[in-house]
Amino acid sequence: MNLSNKKVLIVTNGFLPRSETFVRAHIQHLSGTKFVLHEAWVPRVDNAWPHPYAYIDLPYRIFQHWRGGIPTSSWYNKHIFNEIRRVKPDVVFIEYGTTAGMIVDALEQCRLPYIVHFHGHDASVDLVLKRYADRYRRLASSAAAVIAVSRSMQDNLIKSGFLKEKVHYCPCGVEASKFETQANPHQAAPLFLTTGRFVDKKAPYLSLLAFSKVLRNFPEAKLIMIGDGPLKKICQELAFNVLKVGDSVQFMGTVAHSIVVEHLYKIRGFVQHSIQAPSGNCEGTPVAVMEAMMAGLPVVATRHAGIADIIEHKKTGFLVEEGDIAEMARWMCHLIKNPFDAAEVGKEARKAAMKEHCMINRIRELESIIYGAM
Secondary structure, three states, X not given: OOOOOOXXXXXXXXXXXXXXXXXXXXXXXXOOEEEEEEOOOOOEEOOOOOXXXXXXXXXXXXXXXXXXXXXXOHHHHHHHHHHHHHHOOOEEEEEOHHHHHHOHXXXXXXXXXXXXXXXXXXXXXXXXXXXXXXXXXXXXXXXXXXEEOOHHHXXXXXXXXXXXXXXXXXXXOEOHHHOOOOOOHXXXXXXXXXEOOOOHHHXXXXXHHXXXXXXXXXXXXEEEEEOOOOOHHHHHHHHHXXXXXXXHEEEEEOOOHHHHXXXXXXXXXXXEOOOOOOOOOOXXXXXXXXXXXXXXXXXXXXXXXXXXXXXOEOOOEXXXXXXXXXXXXHHHHHXXXXXXXXXXXXXHHHHHHHHHOEHHHHHHHHHHHHHHOO
């Protein structure tokens, strides 16, 4: 079952930062005749100029956003409804629960089957869940299907009122063509890599603290940190002025994805110390972890959200509890001391990723859910 003969309207949040590769993958690889409604401050389909009415409530929406409310209005939903009616899709597919919540009036009015794809913060941040509670209740009632990218997210959505039979587990996938060869971590220097935004749920400072413990036993070890965000300066201060490990840590900032892939083939292991942030924010199933597995690397990460769904401890990677930097350091040291175990775990990780996390297979699974909801 696929969507080859269907018209699919994909609704995005409009901004598509570099990290949202999964949204781009859906736009590119879902079958059918696709239209994209960029739901930002001034919504428009496929980047066309929006109708003049779309600008009418823009000041109001900016004010709502500024005062911490939901930036939407009757004018806004009317425009969304008119755009949906103009496109005449067979199904509407919405990225993020918050996006769907903002346009739920239009979705209910158009009476078309719609599917909501939750990704992480939209199903975990306390303030978001409180602010969107009424709208999520309406989504639970009228959505044809809901996608969760981790088992814990699936459970949380069901507990919050979404019907069990409507909530489908389907994490994002990885483009296997970018990882055609098996990495050789046993031949690599004692070099570790972590990638992602420098934000609370990624807890880059905890990866840094764990690495500082590794240096006590292996002063030749190195850590590369790729990404940017509000915690970057704090981590640099921690590395250079507090832990005094700055010479062993490289902060690369935001780089092209091809550079990330290139570095995956030069390292002993990948590390990610994800946690539940004070705001409640959690990961979905991190693409960076799946990419490291696809490359054939051992991953040292936390038992957090979707990470625990895809890594089998000691077989396809190593899992530690959130906040346990000593245990994370221990497994990083293990990979340095036991290079051939790093190779074996990496091979098993690649085998599992090729079987479970190829993007095209996940896209076909997603299409089956969308088709079944129509």
